Amino acid sequence: MINWRASLRTPARLSWPARVSRALCVLLFAYAVPGAAERLTGPGRPFDISWDAALTAAERDKLASWLERAARTVRTLHGALPRDDIRIIVETRRGAGEPVPFARVLRRGREGVRFWVDPGFPLERFLTDWTAPHELTHLLIPYPGRADVWLSEGLATYYQYLLQARDGLIAECTAWQRIAAGFARGAAALRGATAPRSLAAASRDMHASGSYRRVYWSGVAYFLEADLALRTATPALSLDRVVQRFGQCCLDDGDITDGAALVAVFDHLAGTTLFVPLYDRYRALETMPDYASLLARVGVHTNGGETGCAQDDGPAARARRDITLVDGERDAAAPGP
Numbered sequence: 001m002i003n004w005r006a007s008l009r010t011p012a013r014l015s016w017p018a019r020v021s022r023a024l025c026v027l028l029f030a031y032a033v034p035g036a037a038e039r040l041t042g043p044g045r046p047f048d049i050s051w052d053a054a055l056t057a058a059e060r061d062k063l064a065s066w067l068e069r070a071a072r073t074v075r076t077l078h079g080a081l082p083r084d085d086i087r088i089i090v091e092t093r094r095g096a097g098e099p100v101p102f103a104r105v106l107r108r109g110r111e112g113v114r115f116w117v118d119p120g121f122p123l124e125r126f127l128t129d130w131t132a133p134h135e136l137t138h139l140l141i142p143y144p145g146r147a148d149v150w151l152s153e154g155l156a157t158y159y160q161y162l163l164q165a166r167d168g169l170i171a172e173c174t175a176w177q178r179i180a181a182g183f184a185r186g187a188a189a190l191r192g193a194t195a196p197r198s199l200a201a202a203s204r205d206m207h208a209s210g211s212y213r214r215v216y217w218s219g220v221a222y223f224l225e226a227d228l229a230l231r232t233a234t235p236a237l238s239l240d241r242v243v244q245r246f247g248q249c250c251l252d253d254g255d256i257t258d259g260a261a262l263v264a265v266f267d268h269l270a271g272t273t274l275f276v277p278l279y280d281r282y283r284a285l286e287t288m289p290d291y292a293s294l295l296a297r298v299g300v301h302t303n304g305g306e307t308g309c310a311q312d313d314g315p316a317a318r319a320r321r322d323i324t325l326v327d328g329e330r331d332a333a334a335p336g337p
């Protein structure tokens with residue numbers, strides 16, 4: 001059996017512009033016709049997979065293990081996947097420098113994800129890559145349109161490391177260190193911007209302006225702020241539960257085509273007046289949200305470039321563990337009396 005917790009190496013990542021540039025190359029020059037179909041059935045394996053014909057049987061087995069584990073990882077969000085018939089297309093991009101150089105959500109027809117992979121990487125590198133949890137999390141809500149893409153990317157990016165931590169693929173504090181680093185990258189990107197623009201405007205032309213980091217990580221702050229508010233409300237709730245309720249009632253509701261409609265449903269399901277006013281505030285922001293204050297509320301602090309997690313039993317550390325760990329692990333993670 002593989003020791004998942006020992007596999008904590010951080011894959012080398014390219015910058016966003018490099019990834020996007022290479023993604024365009026992939027789209028233009030490396031399109032490969034899927035050559036074999038396979039149904040991974042059973043609990044945690046709800047995928048219809050089309051494999052690139054260039055993959056060997058051993059490579060398909062390895063990648064099937066990766067996808068199976070990704071399903072398990074995403075199920076740590078609320079216990080189920082967004083669908084039980086997710087379409088997966090796997091294409092190859094050898095020499096890419098990372099296991100999953102590019103992926104995109106499939107919205108037309110049956111929903112799913114198209115992955116471009118370098119099958120030369122070992123399984124452990126695939127398992128510690130965040131791409132699969134990110135893309136599969138996208139399927140938990142409908143596409144909200146370009147001006148509200150910060151909501152879609154924010155939800156997927158908020159959960160990508162948290163779910164890996166819940167599933168034991170990365171350490172609990174590692175997830176928060178990566179979230180803190182993401183916020184800092186978003187802020188750095190915004191400092192280089194020429195003129196003030198709202199988050200909605202930056203989202204609308206995200207691809208043309210390259211404002212990925214600001215858009216993604218502002219969205220993460222939105223969901224972290226909402227999650228913290230839900231968890232400290234009476235009665236306590238969580239973003240996990242709201243997303244779960246949304247999946248049960250409304251995921252296939254064709255009327256939800258923008259962010260305003262989506263957050264209104266979230267408020268209805270949570271019995272709150274939270275998501276809508278927060279949405280109105282965030283979409284108008286011309287700066288990064290106050291992510292340092294949000295991180296402080298979960299006991300995450302950055303000093304001199306080093307990010308650490310409070311390990312005491314105070315309210316901030318407890319709030320962080322509540323968000324990061326699945327139910328059975330919380331007692332074990334809490335410090336003794």
Ligand SMILES: [Zn+2]
Nearest residue numbers: 134138153156
């Ligand atoms: Zn995404």
